Amino acid sequence: MLYFIGLGLGDTKDITVKGLEIIKQCSRVYLEAYTSILTVGKEALEEFYGRELILADRDMVEQEAEEILKGADVSNVAFLVVGDPFGATTHSDLVLRAVNAGIEYRVIHNASIMNAVGCCGLQLYNFGETVSIVFWTDTWRPESFYDKIHRNRENGLHTLCLLDIKVKEQSMENLLRGRKIYEPPRYMSVSQAAEQLLEIVQNRRERKEDLGFTEDTICVGLARVGAEDQAIRAGSLRQLASCDLGGPLHSLIVTGHLHPLELDMLRLSAVEPATLQGLKTLDSSTYTS
Amino acid sequence: MLYFIGLGLGDTKDITVKGLEIIKQCSRVYLEAYTSILTVGKEALEEFYGRELILADRDMVEQEAEEILKGADVSNVAFLVVGDPFGATTHSDLVLRAVNAGIEYRVIHNASIMNAVGCCGLQLYNFGETVSIVFWTDTWRPESFYDKIHRNRENGLHTLCLLDIKVKEQSMENLLRGRKIYEPPRYMSVSQAAEQLLEIVQNRRERKEDLGFTEDTICVGLARVGAEDQAIRAGSLRQLASCDLGGPLHSLIVTGHLHPLELDMLRLSAVEPATLQGLKTLDSSTYTS
Numbered sequence: 297m298l299y300f301i302g303l304g305l306g307d308t309k310d311i312t313v314k315g316l317e318i319i320k321q322c323s324r325v326y327l328e329a330y331t332s333i334l335t336v337g338k339e340a341l342e343e344f345y346g347r348e349l350i351l352a353d354r355d356m357v358e359q360e361a362e363e364i365l366k367g368a369d370v371s372n373v374a375f376l377v378v379g380d381p382f383g384a385t386t387h388s389d390l391v392l393r394a395v396n397a398g399i400e401y402r403v404i405h406n407a408s409i410m411n412a413v414g415c416c417g418l419q420l421y422n423f424g425e426t427v428s429i430v431f432w433t434d435t436w437r438p439e440s441f442y443d444k445i446h447r448n449r450e451n452g453l454h455t456l457c458l459l460d461i462k463v464k465e466q467s468m469e470n471l472l473r474g475r476k477i478y479e480p481p482r483y484m485s486v487s488q489a490a491e492q493l494l495e496i497v498q499n500r501r502e503r504k505e506d507l508g509f510t511e512d513t514i515c516v517g518l519a520r521v522g523a524e525d526q527a528i529r530a531g532s533l534r535q536l537a538s539c540d541l542g543g544p545l546h547s548l549i550v551t552g553h554l555h556p557l558e559l560d561m562l563r564l565s566a567v568e569p570a571t572l573q574g575l576k577t578l579d580s581s582t583y584t585s
Numbered sequence: 586m587l588y589f590i591g592l593g594l595g596d597t598k599d600i601t602v603k604g605l606e607i608i609k610q611c612s613r614v615y616l617e618a619y620t621s622i623l624t625v626g627k628e629a630l631e632e633f634y635g636r637e638l639i640l641a642d643r644d645m646v647e648q649e650a651e652e653i654l655k656g657a658d659v660s661n662v663a664f665l666v667v668g669d670p671f672g673a674t675t676h677s678d679l680v681l682r683a684v685n686a687g688i689e690y691r692v693i694h695n696a697s698i699m700n701a702v703g704c705c706g707l708q709l710y711n712f713g714e715t716v717s718i719v720f721w722t723d724t725w726r727p728e729s730f731y732d733k734i735h736r737n738r739e740n741g742l743h744t745l746c747l748l749d750i751k752v753k754e755q756s757m758e759n760l761l762r763g764r765k766i767y768e769p770p771r772y773m774s775v776s777q778a779a780e781q782l783l784e785i786v787q788n789r790r791e792r793k794e795d796l797g798f799t800e801d802t803i804c805v806g807l808a809r810v811g812a813e814d815q816a817i818r819a820g821s822l823r824q825l826a827s828c829d830l831g832g833p834l835h836s837l838i839v840t841g842h843l844h845p846l847e848l849d850m851l852r853l854s855a856v857e858p859a860t861l862q863g864l865k866t867l868d869s870s871t872y873t874s
Contacts, residue, residue, distance in 0.1 A: 304601060305694060312695075313605060314598035380696055382703030388850050391706070395853060405594060405701045405811050406601075407669055407694035410709050414671030415692045417680070420699050421715040425742055428710070447740065453714055522694050561677050564684060 298368045298394045300381035302406025305522035307336045308344035315404040319345050322374040326352040330463050332378035335523045361393050368399045383408030412521045416528050417561020424448030429489045431460045442496045445550050446508030452553035459484035459546050483544035486517035490537035516549040517541055531567030587657045587683045589670035591695025594811030596625045597633035604693040608634050611663040615641040619752050621667035624812045650682050657688045672697030701810045705817050706850020713737030718778045720749045731785045734839050735797030741842035748773035748835050772833035775806035779826035805838040806830055820856030
């Protein structure tokens with residue numbers, strides 16, 4: 297049996313009792329290590345589980361899947377994923393390979409950022425499509441996520457923005473020379489994401505295009521959701537651009553229509569209480585300051 | 586401290602290690618028992634935790650919140666919720682009451698149906714707004730959820746439909762006479778939800794309105810997600826209307842644009858393999874048979 301086991305979002309103890317029991321009786325245990333991170337590292341997990349973990353990076357999962365599946369038809373193999381195994385990144389490819397090889401699989405679910413964001417007080421059924429905000433480079437500055445946020449807001453819906461993670465990236469030079477030297481991991485912060493959104497707002501204003509939202513739109517920054525030191529800050533997009541929420545991982549929400557109860561919850565984590573006090577209904581689907 | 590602890594979706598062992606540790610050292614433990622259910626009952630949870638649980642129904646949470654909060658400023662009280670505490674139903678009201686009473690709170694997250702549906706192979710970031718499908722009565726047959734599904738599909742997005750739960754409902758007669766006699770709980774099945782959607786499709790066709798989807802649109806029925814005996818069936822809306830997925834809880838997904846990898850995953854749980862084999866792209870955002 298191949299077990300896909302979610303680890304949740306915080307530290308070692310966010311695994312489920314069921315997940316932990318299964319890990320202890322598997323012959324091999326892999327740790328997927330490229331789509332998300334916990335607040336603790338591989339060593340802390342190994343100590344807590346009493347098991348050695350095999351790091352599975354993107355190359356391994358994509359190119360050496362047979363290695364992971366080996367023997368899973370006669371013994372138990374675990375594949376650990378931060379969050380839920382079918383959260384922000386799914387592992388459909390590995391599931392399909394297992395099924396094609398006649399290997400049974402089972403999923404042990406856990407919290408992922410896709411549902412845990414509800415802790416800020418915005419209701420999950422008021423969210424539209426989730427978007428990813430990628431790190432811009434000098435030459436590549438896509439704005440496609442902006443249009444999706446805009447569309448969600450037109451329907452009164454909030455948008456969860458997953459922020460870019462760069463792990464095991466090679467510099468162009470190292471890539472061209474075939475040197476397996478990796479850059480330090482980079483995790484986009486709420487302030488970096490807000491800066492990029494502000495720049496798009498500015499660009500569209502100059503091009504006299506439909507804005508969809510502005511510097512004053514209420515957003516929520518979240519960091520290390522589920523961990524002891526999680527941080528949640530609600531304020532205008534402009535305010536969040538200068539908010540330091542500490543270490544990774546960060547997520548950003550651009551709000552749509554705010555229900556009064558949602559607003560009461562956001563006030564608990566206001567950057568500036570006055571910003572959220574002064575909100576008035578502009579139309580049936582937008583609050584603004 | 587008031588702890589909101591998610592129990593996950595399956596049985597006793599889907600609680601996290603952290604959640605279980607906290608329960609064991611709380612002075613009182615409440616079990617929220619009106620928005621969702623596990624495959625096991627209160628007694629099984631009490632035995633596993635080694636603790637007595639106090640059932641908190643909707644009346645208690647809404648009208649006797651002070652009782653739940655009592656002493657939580659000086660000792661620890663746990664409030665257990667099936668799924669995640671901020672999943673399909675949030676407990677913002679209780680959070681706000683706690684904060685106003687000067688009581689700290691903390692959330693221990695877990696899987697909820699809002700993220701665990703990813704196990705069927707449809708990617709969570711391709712979902713639009715979640716809708717609720719309510720039990721129709723002879724005189725009340727709302728169609729508003731249909732329009733939201735339609736709008737999601739126009740944007741190529743899947744729709745998670747949460748299906749109605751009727752717990753501790755009184756008959757009109759008992760309500761009028763003030764008798765606290767409750768009807769047996771009712772949980773909407775995938776086939777019941779599909780029947781209601783088929784009826785709306787038929788109504789709109791007769792009124793010559795824009796359909797959005799038809800009897801042939803690919804849907805996914807899910808039952809007891811996360812439990813050992815979970816069931817997932819993918820097929821046309823018409824096929825799902827005659828699918829018996831067993832005991833509660835059920836959920837239904839109406840698909841939007843299907844990515845080839847999503848389609849490969851759905852084929853693993855096809856009602857009729859031929860239905861999902863014959864899919865062709867009709868336009869950029871819709872597959873149909």
